[in-house]
Amino acid sequence: MSNLLDSVDLRTQLVGENRLELLIFQLNTSQLFAINVFKVKEVVKLPHLHMLPGSHPNICGVANIRGLSIPVIDLRYSIGMRAIERNEDCNLIITEYNRTIQGFLVGQVMNIVNMTWKDIQPPPSQVGKENYLTAITKLEREGMTRLVSIIDVEKVLAQIIQYDVQVSEDVLDQKLVEQMPGRKILIVDDSSTARAQIRDTLAQFGLEVIEKSDGLKALTMLKQWCDEGKNIHDEILMMFTDAEMPEMDGYKLTHEVRNDPRMSDLFIALNTSLSGSFNEAMVKKVGCNRFISKFQPDRLVEVVQDRLREVLGFEFVD
Structure with missing residues (x-):
């Protein structure tokens, strides 16, 4: 064997x-x-x-x-x-x-x-x-x-394993938390459990979630928005995507987004149960902005806050 x-x-x-x-x-x-x-x-x-x-x-x-x-x-x-x-x-x-x-x-x-x-x-x-x-x-x-x-x-x-979606107080930047309600985030993951974990974490801060179960469904929606003349950044703040999914994986999804000038600068975080240096290399290769191994509520919120700092012009702190 x-x-x-x-x-x-x-x-x-x-x-x-x-x-x-x-x-x-x-x-x-x-x-x-x-x-x-x-x-x-x-x-x-x-x-x-x-x-x-x-x-x-x-x-x-x-x-x-x-x-x-x-x-x-x-x-x-x-x-x-x-x-x-x-x-x-x-x-x-x-x-x-x-x-x-x-x-x-x-x-x-x-x-x-x-x-x-x-x-x-x-x-x-x-x-x-x-x-x-x-x-x-x-x-x-x-x-x-x-x-x-x-x-x-x-x-x-x-x-x-009982996954706790609570976020540590010392992670939160209250100025940024106040900016979260009503903003939309796209979650792409074939596991309903994984989507629920992210959704329940972000919902605590008034963030709205759009869910897609595979990369192809997500890409089709994003392209449709662009075809309709919508600004991708008016529709969503960022995207969390899994690596492994039916029909189109997260790496291919990211590659397709980066090669479409209408949405090439979309902020993308790879959120996957796959871990290790290989994923770090793949993130750089396909152009993801961040890599997070599942399931870390604090890291999820930290990434959202980092993205908000960029959008709102606050000083970026890694």
């Missing part, structure tokens, strides 16, 4: 080209599930798990991986199915999201597939708001077309 991810570092070059690679796995059923390889640190056979009495019911124990204690989440149980039956096919997918490391208990891990974000579609609206998917795609396997469900890991983690 270790060979499966030996070249994962080389695969990150796909990010920013509107491409991704998915790690395909099962949850002791024939149905196929996936998460983005870029968030996967390692895949190992299921080790011995140490029980934690009183822990969240989605936590099935703690694994010791090379001296590091990693909480293990039963992914099958977390998305509303029966707890996974542990057997020789079970594996542990170790991931990094939002600056934390956790393991997901899954069944058989199949393979890695290379795809374009244009092949990734939002789940049908008829499935309701309580589903645990950010997207779906199709995969040709053994002469058959198989549906692959891409897990909304943000939502899974939000069930366990």
